[in-house]
Amino acid sequence: MTADPSTRQRRAQQEQEQPKAHEGQRETPSGRRHYLPAQLRREHILTTSREVFARSGLKGARTRELAAAAGINQSTLFEHFRSKEELFIAAVVEPLGETIDKSRQRMNGYAEAGNAEDLRGLLQAGMLENLHGMVEIYPLLVQALYSDVELGKAVYREHLAPFISARAEIAQDMLGDGIDARLLQLASFGMMFAVVLDRACREDAAQPTSQEEQQQELADIARQLTDLITLGAPPPKPK
Amino acid sequence: MTADPSTRQRRAQQEQEQPKAHEGQRETPSGRRHYLPAQLRREHILTTSREVFARSGLKGARTRELAAAAGINQSTLFEHFRSKEELFIAAVVEPLGETIDKSRQRMNGYAEAGNAEDLRGLLQAGMLENLHGMVEIYPLLVQALYSDVELGKAVYREHLAPFISARAEIAQDMLGDGIDARLLQLASFGMMFAVVLDRACREDAAQPTSQEEQQQELADIARQLTDLITLGAPPPKPK
Incomplete structure (x- = not known):
């Protein structure tokens, strides 16, 4: 879980010694987006969605907003999760x-x-x-x-x-x-x-x-x- | 406050001895609605809105729904409260x-x-x-x-x-x-x-x-x- 800033800070500290497995896999040096393997993509969506849900709530969060936070379009989002509710549960x-x-x-x-x-x-x-x-x-x-x-x-x-x-x-x-x-x-x-x-x-x-x-x-x-x-x-x- | 059933039950018990000041003023025996004095109307809106807010939340509650719960139309609601947020605060x-x-x-x-x-x-x-x-x-x-x-x-x-x-x-x-x-x-x-x-x-x-x-x-x-x-x-x- 890395939903809020305090989490991120603590995790950053905890993981200082550990190799950052996913780093660099999301963006190329030119800033263009890689196509992530499905499992990594799914985890990335979960992480960015937590921030949106913590800010806007289940009802307030729009699918468009959730997709934008993950840097994908809505159809890609729906390839991973059938509904906003399913994404919220996960x-x-x-x-x-x-x-x-x-x-x-x-x-x-x-x-x-x-x-x-x-x-x-x-x-x-x-x-x-x-x-x-x-x-x-x-x-x-x-x-x-x-x-x-x-x-x-x-x-x-x-x-x-x-x-x-x-x-x-x-x-x-x-x-x-x-x-x-x-x-x-x-x-x-x-x-x-x-x-x-x-x-x-x-x-x-x-x-x-x-x-x-x-x-x-x-x-x-x-x-x-x-x-x-x-x-x-x-x-x-x-x- | 009479937002939830348990409240209603307790209040009903507490108020058994007290005269029910507003009762009968909201509806005539024929079921047609009276025009309430502004203060009573305001209190009625507050009471019915609490039930809607407790059910749907601030963001989820629609103005139409709030007005319908009070048995009035939206323009009457806005005569009493400038916005949904103002109603929520009150x-x-x-x-x-x-x-x-x-x-x-x-x-x-x-x-x-x-x-x-x-x-x-x-x-x-x-x-x-x-x-x-x-x-x-x-x-x-x-x-x-x-x-x-x-x-x-x-x-x-x-x-x-x-x-x-x-x-x-x-x-x-x-x-x-x-x-x-x-x-x-x-x-x-x-x-x-x-x-x-x-x-x-x-x-x-x-x-x-x-x-x-x-x-x-x-x-x-x-x-x-x-x-x-x-x-x-x-x-x-x-x-």
Whole structure:
């Protein structure tokens, strides 16, 4: 997924050491377009469509606009995807499922923590990973959930609800009585969603500027939210 | 606000004792439409438009559809609102601000709690009120935040962010070191948002059927989330 600028920045950093497999295959030095192999063309359409969908939504995005963003004409677009809706599912909804799967795998490690302190460390690391993932998928998540009421409900039921239930099942044994394991997972998801909503909507002046500041901010948030979930909000010291 | 069925149900119950001021003024017994006074007409347009916006979104809603829902023609609609966007602000964004103001007023009472137990009781009652409010405004909140990227950012900055900051200021003195007061408020907002998202997307079969069951479910959630925020998730008992 490389839908938004922050994703691109992170990916660019992550991939510094890796060979850039597709680079140079899209345009010749003269600037004229190559005919890409079908699979690469398809991936290119998915990448550019994510940007259009994140900006205009499912209903707002025009097929012409989606084709133009990929540098192709509409008939080529329809060779790859039968409809705008099919393209939306492949570009936006399917990657959501992949991100969610990663998070689910991480959760399995928590059950093996030796004591409360170890568990809190694991939870904090997982929270940070999830926050990073949420920052990346936020524009797509929002489009998937809120572009269209019925589609949103389907995405929630097929992707998010099973994810939350799977985490709840793993968390069950790590919890005492008094809170429903599913509600706790739902609450954690909501906390992260709100943090990322806040980041996405803040004035540019309030945004951390450097990559390091952004990392530090998310790490602080992960620590505070983990403490909140495991210990509760700290009461004031008596004066 | 009477945008969604659950709102209508709650309002219907709340207003059972109150005289229904506008009833019968919209249609004569023969079914023919009265000419409403401008203020009543305006309110009627706002009510019916909320349903259209909640269903179709700002971009998806057609002026013709908005006029038809109010039982008027488009020229009458434009006598009251200069544009679809102006109608959206009046119908969806402004009521959000009112709901938020109510919640802010409630928060002032928390500062007067005598001890931790009293505070938890007040927090739980406030959480329940907020959950009810969130269930009501959820369709409008989602439309306001996600109908349009720029509008959503503006709504967040002008309505939600100041609300969260105001609550954080009040909460400041009730908190010890280790968590940012604003992050705590943001996290609480997110928890409630996720609970309401879950309710909105669940299969109908999983929804509580009666009014009493719904009230009971929200009361349980309010208790659990308040305990989570004040005490943390309970660790398992040693075997």
